[in-house]
Amino acid sequence: MGFNSLTGQETVKSRLKDITAAPSACSLLFTGPEGIGKHLFAKETAKAILCMDRKPDGACGQCASCKYIDAGTHPDLISVEPSEGRKNIRIADLREVVRDAEVKPQISKHKVLIINADKTAPDCQNLMLKSLEEPDEHLVYILLCSDTSRLLRTILSRVTELPFREYTDEQMLSILKDQGGEDLSDDKLSFLSSFSSGIPGKALSLMNDSEFLEERDYIFDLVMRMPKLGYTDVLYDEFNYFDKNRDKMDELLLLLIWTLGDVATAIAVPKPTDLKNSDKRNEIIKFVADNGEITLINISNAEKAVTDYIDASHVNASFETSCCNMLLRIHKELRNEKNR
Ligand SMILES: [Zn+2]
Structure with missing residues (x-):
């Protein structure tokens, strides 16, 4: 009490x-x-x-x-x-x-x-x-x-x-578990906690938003499958996903940046511990092993494609053009086309 x-x-x-x-x-x-x-x-x-x-x-x-x-x-x-x-x-x-x-x-x-x-x-x-x-x-x-x-x-x-200060990861885990998150793994709760910057109200609303974790999986998988995608897959199927979820663009872009950041961490450190998608650590390590030709420069260029999209959206550029452009640039970097 x-x-x-x-x-x-x-x-x-x-x-x-x-x-x-x-x-x-x-x-x-x-x-x-x-x-x-x-x-x-x-x-x-x-x-x-x-x-x-x-x-x-x-x-x-x-x-x-x-x-x-x-x-x-x-x-x-x-x-x-x-x-x-x-x-x-x-x-x-x-x-x-x-x-x-x-x-x-x-x-x-x-x-x-x-x-x-x-x-x-x-x-x-x-x-x-x-x-x-x-x-x-x-x-x-x-x-x-x-x-x-x-x-x-x-x-x-x-x-x-x-x-009031942001909560630590440990405090967030305890709050989320108390509020209905007891069935989720610690890694997933920890992901929600960092995505919400230690703000419990935000993490709770994401936890109860069944679509959010699906979106996270979609964006994560998108990065993982990018090297295998063809030009038209990117331009149609993947663009359509973003087009359908235009109202959640801020969230999707942050998820994209985080996943690219995790790939960069795994390229730089053989056994990465500090990953945002910590529950998907093995998949990230496998991705880096399978795609040895992707360099930190490629990832940094891909991240730049996302920030350029954000800049373009601030000056009211066409959504279709700037989003397709961003996806194609990320695709090019993750296929590392220059080296092929
Ligand atoms: Zn009383």
Whole structure:
């Protein structure tokens, strides 16, 4: 129970244990990328503040207050998100929430207001600022933000910022296993973890996206079979795959870069350990052994074809031309045609 039930973010946790022990009129700002766990920690923080039998580690998890929070019905915990179909929180909605928050709490000693600050326009921020300048004793603000440059500087100067850090591979594995990934191999989980840059929310959504691991397999196999493909296979079948998945191009390109990078690692190091596709290590080693004529220069040229595609896409070049061009250049390098 309490903060110790959450994985990682040890610095944040230890500060939250102190802060929630005497939370009067405090205003917190949780910062970090989307999916890093700010909402989860905000809920645990609210639980610790509102708990009727607080333990040194935070909430007891047993009292009426803790149970109300678990059920999502605590009258003194208010969570503010944009109403359905809206990009941002409406100022009228926020005004009402702030007015209600000023009224004394119903069952706990405090009221906690969790606001998704990423969804606040400057008018809403000005409204929050007034409340932050003269906070009610019972009121605790928790603002969640992934991009502090969008917040008014005056807000930043009134809050205690708690920055969230990316999780280590080991922590990510434990989180993913707890959240339904227990049947996946450690290598696959480790791949999801690095692809998501240590951000659990991102890794979890990829883990639950059945198409993602299929896409990864497709791109990986594409690189593996490239040397055997003919010119027209590349131009039709392979291009069609990218064309069909245009909306996922960023993901596909990153997978492509990673697989090419793994091949480069295996060319440079006889027994590679540091591979992104670590679950496919044997296939990569076999590919390099079977295609001894591919050099690091070929791989670097193939990677350059991908970055050139990205540059071209920024200047709105035709998708068809630049994607075919990229695939043909990679094909040429992996067939190492100059040496044949
Ligand atoms: Zn409790």
